[in-house]
Amino acid sequence: MAKKNKIVIFVLxxxxxLSLILTxxxxxxxxxxxxxxxxxxxxxxxxxxxxxxxxxxxxxxTRVLNPLRLLPGVWVPDLILPVLIVVNNLxxxxxxRGEGWITQPGYTVALLVLECLCxxxxxxxxxxxYFLIALLERFHGxxxxxxxxxxLSSMVFGxxxxxxxxxxxxxxxxxxxxxxxxxxxxxxAIVLMLTGNLWIPVLLHAxxxxxxxxxxxxxxxxxxxxxxxxxxxxxVLLVGLYLVIRLFRRGMANTVALLPGREDTYAERGMYL
Numbered sequence: 001m002a003k004k005n006k007i008v009i010f011v012l013x014x015x016x017x018l019s020l021i022l023t024x025x026x027x028x029x030x031x032x033x034x035x036x037x038x039x040x041x042x043x044x045x046x047x048x049x050x051x052x053x054x055x056x057x058x059x060x061x062t063r064v065l066n067p068l069r070l071l072p073g074v075w076v077p078d079l080i081l082p083v084l085i086v087v088n089n090l091x092x093x094x095x096x097r098g099e100g101w102i103t104q105p106g107y108t109v110a111l112l113v114l115e116c117l118c119x120x121x122x123x124x125x126x127x128x129x130y131f132l133i134a135l136l137e138r139f140h141g142x143x144x145x146x147x148x149x150x151x152l153s154s155m156v157f158g159x160x161x162x163x164x165x166x167x168x169x170x171x172x173x174x175x176x177x178x179x180x181x182x183x184x185x186x187x188x189a190i191v192l193m194l195t196g197n198l199w200i201p202v203l204l205h206a207x208x209x210x211x212x213x214x215x216x217x218x219x220x221x222x223x224x225x226x227x228x229x230x231x232x233x234x235x236v237l238l239v240g241l242y243l244v245i246r247l248f249r250r251g252m253a254n255t256v257a258l259l260p261g262r263e264d265t266y267a268e269r270g271m272y273l
Contacts, residue, residue: 128185143251
């Protein structure tokens with residue numbers, strides 16, 4: 001690794017550690033009050049973490065950072081169905097019934113968008129762009145190995161949310177978060193492997209978080225209804241089955257095109273928008 005790269009990595013890592021110390025012990029934005037202070041802390045820490053992993057990916061020669069690149073064979077449902085999962089996380093029924101509403105100022109919505117983008121950038125770069133592809137570099141010789149990397153990276157991603165217990169979250173909500181994080185992680189991993197474009201999972205992840213955090217963070221009301229739960233279960237089954245079939249059919253060919261250090265041939269280069 002070049003000396004310049006080592007210096008940049010050291011600086012980014014030092015800034016990330018400093019931001020974690022500041023936000024954990026000193027709370028530099030506390031005077032702004034909650035939820036603004038909490039959102040700014042997350043923007044700071046996740047933004048720096050995302051920058052660190054983006055740089056690590058860039059110097060590794062990864063091929064998933066071009067926002068205009070799509071691998072051959074991408075179907076429209078590969079993109080549309082995951083978007084349905086994202087939109088379904090918004091409490092639409094509560095908003096339509098008038099039983100859920102925003103109580104915070106309008107600028108906090110923009111802050112929440114930025115917070116979710118930083119979370120999506122950091123977590124997708126770390127777990128899909130870096131960890132998943134590192135696993136695929138070693139294990140891509142069979143469909144079983146490809147599925148194993150998807151499951152392993154998604155499990156690690158989900159279990160990382162157990163750290164929320166250290167912040168005082170109750171065990172029930174944390175375990176629920178671990179479960180749906182594994183599912184969302186698997187969805188994002190498969191979308192990455194189908195499209196070859198990391199920015200699509202980043203936006204899906206950010207959108208999912210924004211839809212789920214909008215009312216709990218910036219509003220109040222009731223947003224869980226039996227109809228919503230049944231729609232969610234149905235969508236998860238439908239989209240999950242579709243993505244499993246698509247990965248089974250495209251996984252072997254697409255995985256090779258994701259790996260760094262290979263010549264970017266026309267067949268693997270894919271479509272550019």
